[in-house]
Amino acid sequence: MAKKTRGKGEGSLTQDSRGYWRVRIELPADRDGNRRRKEIRRKSKAEAIAEMRELKKELAKTGDLATSSVKLEDWSETWLKERAKKLAPNTISGYRVAFRDYINPKFGSKKLDKLTPGHVRELHDLILETPKDKALRELSDPPEGTELLSSTYALLVHNTLSGALKMAVRDGIIGRNVCELVDKPTKRHTVEEVLTFDEGVKLLKYLTTHKDGPLWATYLLTGARRGEIIGLEIDRVREDHLDLSWQIQRIKDIKQAPQDYEYRHLENRLYLVRPKSKAGWRTPPLVPELAELLRRQIGGRTEGLVFQRDGRPWDPADASIEWKTILKEAGVNEKVKLHGARHTAVGLLYELGVGEATIMQIVGHSTVSVTRRYGQAGNKRAMQDAMKKLSGALSGKAIEPPANQKQN
Structure with a gap:
């Protein structure tokens, strides 16, 4: 049986059958309310007391102590x-x-x-x-x-x-x-390349003759994310809006997904996934010009993905690569990434005088404004009007280029 000894200021000491001195210090309970103690063992009583004093100082300073050594x-x-x-x-x-x-x-x-x-x-x-x-x-x-x-x-x-x-x-x-x-590394801030107004018009004109023109025009006319458009399904093209509540992602190991993760398998490592928060389920307006493009793209089909590549889903990486080819063929800034089409839409909406709150609702940025209900009639009208402005401007219909984009 362990021999228990207490001395003034020593705390709790026990000497085991092998002669080692063991110190025990009570610690705050764990998150489940269970009792926790810090225990150490030293060869001599003096070493144990000295170590105990240091631990008490550390406990007073940090409020807790390590209880085990884990790699x-x-x-x-x-x-x-x-x-x-x-x-x-x-x-x-x-x-x-x-x-x-x-x-x-x-x-x-x-x-x-x-x-x-x-x-x-x-x-x-x-x-x-x-x-x-x-x-x-x-x-x-x-x-x-x-x-x-x-x-x-x-x-x-x-x-x-x-x-x-x-x-x-x-x-x-x-x-x-x-x-x-330790100070965190400073995140690098990069300036996202975007298309100018004139480049946007030039690109949209080129897309009218391209076999995949409707796909790339949809990015420009919605400000949507890469996976949202290539993941758009026919039954989510509504009369006056698009339902972007799913998007395509390449997932290496779906077995790692949490139990409440919503997904549908397409092929290989491509999946349709749904944002966990309903705040991410966006419904951008479907303006007449875009509606006509989508009708031609869908044709007589009634189900499946709106946009396909040789009858198969677009891989997100392939979409980004093809976008670069499109820009080169159209003779516009090749440095603009596919995500830059989203920034282009935002920038042009600002230049066309659309209010910030409406823009944030259209593209789904994380601001207070996105918590508003998309179903409110006033918000729907504002978004419809905004996207009509953008579509009309890029199509050259009745809207002059913004003053800062006009050629001198």
């Missing part, structure tokens, strides 16, 4: 499994890559309570010094001018590690999240 690589799997219950598969896949390729190779063997702010800064440096081209990563001295991973990606990796450590703190495994003691 980061082991904890990462626990965290990923927990997060996979709530997040989309592609989001979890990104977190998994961050741990697999960067965090765990560098620090996976370390105990959670041994991580320091210095380790986090080392991780930042590692990312920012890694070539973007995987073929160059094995070189000890990559060629001058090699493109490196961005600060935006370094921020993603930082947030991944921080999320895992945050759960460890919450579960009482560690007393602090060292990521919170």
